[in-house]
Amino acid sequence: MHDIAYIRSHPTEFDAAMKMRGGEAVSDSIIALDLKRREATTKVQEAQSRRNDASKAIGQAMGQGDKDKAEALKAEVAQIKAAMPEWEEAEREASAELSELLASLPNIPAADVPPGSDENENVEVSQWGEKRDFAFEPQEHADIGPALGMDFETGTQLSGARFTFLRGDMARLHRALAQFMLDQQTRENGYTECNPPVLVNDDAMYGTDKLPKFAEDSFRTTDGRWLIPTSEVSLTASVAGHILGDLAEPTRLTAHTLCFRSEAGSAGRDTRGLIRQHQFEKVELVSICRPEDSEAEHERMVRCAEGILEALNLPYRRMLLCVGDMGFGARKTFDLEVWLPGQDAYREISSCSNTGEFQARRMNARYRPEGEKKTRFVHTLNGSGLAVGRTLVAVIENYQNEDGSVSVPEALAPYMGGVTRLEPAA
Structure with missing residues (x-):
């Protein structure tokens, strides 16, 4: 498996190594999938954080007798819960697609390995x-x-x-x-x-x-x-x-x-x-x-x-x-x-x-x-x-x-x- 951080920092070198191994330039695809995965992960984490905050606020609103605010917060939590499976699935799909691509790529040759096809x-x-x-x-x-x-x-x-x-x-x-x-x-x-x-x-x-x-x-x-x-x-x-x-x-x-x-x-x-x-x-x-x-x-x-x-x-x-x-x-x-x-x-x-x-x-x-x-x-x-x-x-x-x-x-x-x-x- 390859280091994503290395690929992001050295896309040209990574592509050159894959071409030496008989493959194609793939760093753009990897970086795009990684960005998609990280964005999905961030969205899930932000949603989880907001759901937790809103759930706590419901109790506080109820304690203060503010039923309208409590109901609005409940509606927000319900909306987040309904949307979470889609966001989590997007995260899983991006992670799986990235892992599948990385798993298909050979190791990077050492600097002193001679070129050649067979x-x-x-x-x-x-x-x-x-x-x-x-x-x-x-x-x-x-x-x-x-x-x-x-x-x-x-x-x-x-x-x-x-x-x-x-x-x-x-x-x-x-x-x-x-x-x-x-x-x-x-x-x-x-x-x-x-x-x-x-x-x-x-x-x-x-x-x-x-x-x-x-x-x-x-x-x-x-x-x-x-x-x-x-x-x-x-x-x-x-x-x-x-x-x-x-x-x-x-x-x-x-x-x-x-x-x-x-x-x-x-x-x-x-x-x-x-x-x-x-x-x-x-x-x-x-x-x-x-x-x-x-x-x-x-x-x-x-x-x-x-x-x-x-x-x-x-x-x-x-x-x-x-x-x-x-x-x-x-x-x-x-x-x-x-x-x-x-x-x-x-x-x-x-x-x-x-x-x-x-x-x-x-x-x-x-x-x-x-x-x-x-x-x-x-x-x-x-x-x-x-x-x-x-x-x-x-x-x-x-x-x-x-x-x-x-x-x-x-x-x-x-x-x-x-x-x-x-x-x-x-």
Whole structure:
């Protein structure tokens, strides 16, 4: 959500930001609606005040024996009462129209976000790791996986396209990755482990900017709850409506959960394999911090995600997303793209975003600086640390052997119960 006071004071800058995000100039409409709302609010407040004053005056007039004045005041009160519903409705309509318009507008990009319309204009910031030199032609995980326990046929049989059934050591490797990620983020990086609900209400989805824009990309239950697209929703919304303390140290939360996405609009993309699923697992990172700390916290979060890839010795690159490729609620985003030799390409495995106060305004999450009475909106950040299924894909493709087996990365040995290699079924 956007700050009305900022829009009134900086309409040109706001319109320029919306145009960068592919939208239109809307500050005039917002300011007009805001004026309409405030005028309606003032009229309601003035009417309420006059009604209260007149009601008190009735008693005084009656006490003085002035029946004519009392009757005139009663008539005025009745007139105000009759007109109030119309004025209150005008206030509600203006507020709802303004809220609907503001909720449809994306976040303002940070000053250092590069211009651009799509992923082709993202900027590579850095690369890490040496790409393995294979003595054979590396295969994609979708070709290696079935013999190792990655059962696409059963997943489709049970649930339809974009579902997978993992078996045996493949399922164990997937679990090991999640456990390893959680241990790293909690023991090494100071995040607090959480086990949040994966079903949430409208307020949680709205507060984290998933509604109304992304309703069609999410699954909804028959009783009106939503299956989370990421535990960013549950973790971030856990501070909705709260007034936190000084936040001298950011609040850092992590969770390993199931995630659900309808993948609306992705027909024909990544139809093979585990890259784009309706149901997947992710270790999410969320930070709640003071505005002056959010840029440093963003860098720290990205490094926490990069640390997983480095511990697994998976080559990757960091990309700074251009304006046209950023998510709706982000003011700045870094993507981590892991090298997949079977595809001969880098693919996204983590996206770490600083949303500034955009989400905090939507869910009214604030903090009180030490020694101050006035509260301020927090800044919220979120990122993948990492997407478990996509990390499994990266391990399979980077650690594959010519005989179709896959070696287990050394970092995962403590979680694999002595299994050092996934062997293809005979």
